[in-house]
Amino acid sequence: MATRDFAVRTENHVANLTGLGTLEFVPEVFGDEFLDGYSRVQEAQRAIGGEEDLTKMDPATLREVYGSMREFLGSLMTPESAERWLRFEVIKGAKLVDHYRSRAQAEEKAAEEGGRVVDKSMRVPDRVLLELLEWTVELYGGGNDRPTTPSSGSSRASRRAGTPGKASSPSKASTRTAGRSAR
Known part of the structure; x- marks a missing residue:
């Protein structure tokens, strides 16, 4: 009989919003719940087309996009955090x-x-709203078959290919810079 262990995350993800406190996100979500919420965000984003200049967008449409992002994020939060968020x-x-x-x-x-x-609702700058959205997509929808990593942790750097050499760097070579005199 074969046995395989499956790790399930049990600790909340924590987003630290400097000056505003923390928001906690549930440890795991079911794929269909995540996808349903995220598809609503994508539908709202399609409504603005490819427009990047916010001054040219219909305010009602823009409000709908931001609202769908906030609702999606709130659906992934613990009840206490969602209460502050929305x-x-x-x-x-x-x-x-x-x-x-x-x-x-x-x-x-x-x-x-x-x-x-x-x-x-808790107010955050647009860039923070977008960063939270990207972070949660990585956490829950990253396609990894392992539990998500703690929000306070970060991935280890990839190992560099090859072996370290002893050659001098071209940037350390003695070169004259225009406008400078050699002293």
Whole structure:
């Protein structure tokens, strides 16, 4: 009888956002959940086409793209982190009625209550949002058949091909630089 051990990650991935605290992501996700969420992000990104100039984009479309990225990331977080990451409060008068992780759910409740929605989600720069997205895709969708590595760890450098030599580097050779005098 053959036996094979399969490692399953049990510790959360941790993203340290300097100055904002940490966000914890669940150790493992099921492939279909990951793919369903990520496909929604890709659909939203296709809506902007290849446009790179944000000033030329429709603000509603751009909001949809960012919203889908935030929802996708929130779906991979622990409940405590997701609560900080996505928080839409329904306010009626000056009173908090309820809060949701989905803007759509909050807007539905606000319409029922005659209130308004206030976005109290964690704010991060666009570049950080994109870096988090790339990081989670590497963690969960990297195609590795081994558990993902700790977020605090990094891959070891690849071994250099060949053997170290004793020859001098061309950059260390004595060369004159234009505009400088030799002293």
